[in-house]
Amino acid sequence: MLELTDVVAGYGSTVIVQGITLGVATGECAALVGPNGHGKTTLLRAISGLLRVRSGSIRFDGTDITKLKAEKIVELGLIHMPQGDLVFPDMTVEENLVLGAFTRTAAKRSRERIAEVYDIFPRLLERRGQRARTLSGGERRMLAIGRGLMGDARLIMIDEPSLGLAPVIVDEVYHQIRRIVDTGMTVLLVEENINRARSLARDIHLVENGTVVRSGRGSELLDDRAIRETYLGVSE
Structure with a gap:
């Protein structure tokens, strides 16, 4: 559903994402893992149109979205849930x-969609009238994710x-995100904790210095001694 080919992006004169190629299959959960500050969030911003792609291409369900504006990408059903809560507090x-x-399109299904969100997050139903x-903190995180699902999502990107x-x-x-994954929603997850990521994701991409240095199933990556020592602090 999502295909990235040699994507390069950054801020000002600084290049952060340095030629990333990866794909996310329809109905699957994939994860970007690795240290903070190495380009995972920047990549999500490039995919969602919040940051200009300098070179390379991004295709969503066969459509080239590389140069589309963020609002057009949302209309296609690709939803970005950024770090933090970012809810409207009042x-x-x-x-x-x-x-x-x-x-x-989402507004036409809003009543149906809100019922689905309340089914996934029953805590939000209990709090529906609260500011x-x-x-x-956990409830605000659920609300931020639930609001993203309201956008008639076909693929959701959840950052940390x-x-x-x-x-x-x-x-x-994570229990509630598992429920979302189990519905068949396509998910791209950013997570620093590789154990958390592999509890949800089929495919894991290890990002370092703006590039994907390893990709594979979670069990495959954890069989690698260097990865265990570097990212889990487990030495043998």
Whole structure:
């Protein structure tokens, strides 16, 4: 569903993503893992049209989206859920969700879609009338993901869903993301923790210095002694 070929992107005169090629199959979950500051978030911004691609190409379900504006990419069903919560604090849970269905096609299905989001995140249904600022960190993360699903999503990109959350809350958030994956939604996940990533993703791409240095199944990567020592701190 998503195909990247030699994608290069960055900020100003600085190149961050240095020729990444990878694909995400329809109905699968893939993950980008690796140290912070090595280009994972920049790559998502390039895919979603928030950052100009300097060279290379990006295709979404056969359509070249390399030069499309972000709002056009959203209309195609490719949804980017950035780091952090980024909810509207003075709006209620339900108002935040409704804002996620801002495209014409999504608005037509907003009532149906909000019921689906509440089914995945029952905690949000319980809090539907509360202002977002009164939610816990985990609940705000769920709300941010739920709002993304409201956009008639066909592929969702989730950037660091565990960022800043206590381990017990991370477990709950990942449980809900697992429910999303199990519906057949195509997912591209960014996660620093390789063990978290492999609990969801079929394919894992290890990103270092703006390039993909290894790709494979989670078990394959963890069989590599160098990767275990570098990213898990396990020495033999």
